[in-house]
Amino acid sequence: MKTRQLGQNGPQVSALALGCMGMSEFYGSRDDGESLATLDLALEKGLNFWDTADIYGPHNNEKLLATALKGRRDQVFLASKFGIVRDANDAKKRGVNGRPEYVKSAIEGSLKRLGTEHLDLYYQHRMDPDVPVEETVGAMADLVKEGKVRFLGLSEVDAQTLARAHKEHPISAVQSEYSLWTRDPEKSVLASCQQLGVAFVAYSPLGRGFLSGAIRSIDDFEADDFRRFNPRFQGENxxxxxxxxxxxxxxxxxxxxxxxxxxxxxxxxxAEHVIPLFGTKKRRYLLDNIQALDVSLSPQELAAIDEVFPASAVAGSRYSAEVMKLLPQ
Structure with a gap:
């Protein structure tokens, strides 16, 4: 397995990361047996950078990973996230919470569900507009001092907020959506990460599966697949x-x-600081995606890709209007 460094002073991790969200929610039906087999295969192939969050399930994804981690926790570089809060009466409604006291309660829940004494990487999942990032990161830094977290990360953050957070405590990774059809990080935060020595973890690198070429109709999705309602999968878009x-x-x-x-x-x-984070719950897709590490693209080939899929070409917003409010504007 090829590796890349997580931030300026972080460890070497697999050059691709495995997103586990879809194993438990959002992308149709669950098959825990196949998901666990996929996680087993990931470790066999050296894909040791795993990503989850307390919101996935909610909570069920962390519990699933606990089963896969038993007896081999030290083989996995484990990341989870906090900060998105789901409404108890309506799971589709979202809020954010970056208060220091919430940070410290959230980590306890994640550690218990994952069956581990520490996380290798802990992200603030979304910025809380009512709490200065310095306060949230300060509380996260306390977790590092307590040995509950090794490295800190932020998700969906702009360059200015990253710089402020990095002054409070070194940030090792920023996770944001980045792919051929989502080029927003190229505006500033991608370069800021490189300047600060922060790894950039690119989630949804396959455009939520669309870039695989396998999706030809909205009917390819199960009834409870959230992509049925995503703007980029609607009508003319x-x-x-x-x-x-x-x-x-x-x-x-x-x-x-x-x-x-x-x-x-x-x-x-x-760039060398970019680590694509693809999600899958099936072994065949895992094997296919890992082979990307053996694909070299010449400058001419990269230019040809950008020519047929320019940065501004995609139709539709990334999320619904309500969810877009949680992203940097």
Missing amino acids: FQRNLALVDAVNDLAKDKGVTPSQLALAWLLAK
Whole structure:
């Protein structure tokens, strides 16, 4: 397994990270047996950077990982997140909480569910507009002193907030959506991470599966799959985005790789501090995606990809209007 460094002073981790969210929620039905087999295979292949969050399930994903971690916790670089709060009466409603007292209660819940005494990486999942980031990161820094967390991260943060947080305590990773169809980090935060020595963990590197080329219709999703309601998968947006994906598919075919491998290789070629975080709950997709590490793209090939899928070409916003309010504006 090829590796990349997590931040300026962090450890070497697998150059691809495994997102576990879909094993428990959001992307259709669960199959814990297949998910656990996928986690077993990930370790067998050296894919040791695993990502979860307390909101996934909620809580069920951390519990699932606890089963996979038994007897081999030291083989995994384990990341979880706090800060998104789901409404007890309506799970679709979201809030954020970055208060120091919440940080310290959230970590206890995650450690218990995961069956571990520490997390390798702990992210603030979304910024709380009512709490200065210095206060939240200060509480997270206390967790480092207590040995409950090794490294700190932020998710979906702008460059200015990252700089403020980094002064309070070194930030080792920033996690944000980044792929061929989500290029927002290129505006500033990607460069800021490089300047500060912070790893950039790119989630949804396959455009929530769309860049794989396997999704041809909204009916390809199960009834409870959240993509049925995502703006980029609706009506005309879907058709416009499908045309972009088809163009990428043609380039992948010419190179003799799968579309997923091409999309991941594109990200890996962006910079050494970029670590794509792909999600899957099936072994066959895990094996396909890992092979992206063996795909090299020339400057001409990278230019060809950008030509058929320019930064501004995608149709539709990343999330619903309500969820977009939680993101940097």
